[in-house]
Amino acid sequence: MTLRTAALAALALALTGAALAADPPNPIGFPKGPDPGGGLGVFRVWYEGGEWHLRTSTENSVGKKDKLLVFTGTVKCDGKVTVEGKKLEKKGKTGDSFTPHADGKGFDFEFKTYGATDEVVFKVADGGKNLKFKFVLNGEKPALLRIMIGANGDHPDKTEFTLPAHPKKK
Numbered sequence: 001m002t003l004r005t006a007a008l009a010a011l012a013l014a015l016t017g018a019a020l021a022a023d024p025p026n027p028i029g030f031p032k033g034p035d036p037g038g039g040l041g042v043f044r045v046w047y048e049g050g051e052w053h054l055r056t057s058t059e060n061s062v063g064k065k066d067k068l069l070v071f072t073g074t075v076k077c078d079g080k081v082t083v084e085g086k087k088l089e090k091k092g093k094t095g096d097s098f099t100p101h102a103d104g105k106g107f108d109f110e111f112k113t114y115g116a117t118d119e120v121v122f123k124v125a126d127g128g129k130n131l132k133f134k135f136v137l138n139g140e141k142p143a144l145l146r147i148m149i150g151a152n153g154d155h156p157d158k159t160e161f162t163l164p165a166h167p168k169k170k
Contacts, residue, residue, distance in 0.1 A: 131162065
């Protein structure tokens with residue numbers, strides 16, 4: 001191995017280690033970033049006042065009922081989770097739902113939206129350590145810029161990501 005090859009290998013290893021050691025996005029505070037537009041909606045996740053919030057929204061699409069977006073996904077935890085719906089429509093074309101898991105450690109959701117906002121609020125019991133999120137938009141993985149986390153509107157590195165169940169202010 002040449003000196004240059006060894007240096008490149010060491011640099012690649014260092015960069016990989018730095019990427020693995022990177023902190024997850026800080027989920028504290030409402031994501032204030034703007035909707036990236038294009039009518040494809042956003043997922044917003046944040047922690048505030050001891051509660052988690054998962055909100056989906058689309059830009060104003062009044063008169064465009066054919067532009068229905070379906071946000072689906074799963075939130076799992078290693079501890080107990082209690083979830084409550086906010087701003088959910090119960091019936092019709094835009095009927096929304098969430099289903100707690102039988103073991104009490106998460107829930108699945110389906111929000112059907114156009115020009116609206118849907119949200120669930122949930123709490124994690126004291127023993128919970130990690131939350132695992134998985135998001136799907138219209139049956140496909142959404143663009144990462146459509147997932148906004150915490151006050152900075154950070155984006156995860158993939159559509160399945162983990163955050164601490166009880167985040168601390170940094």
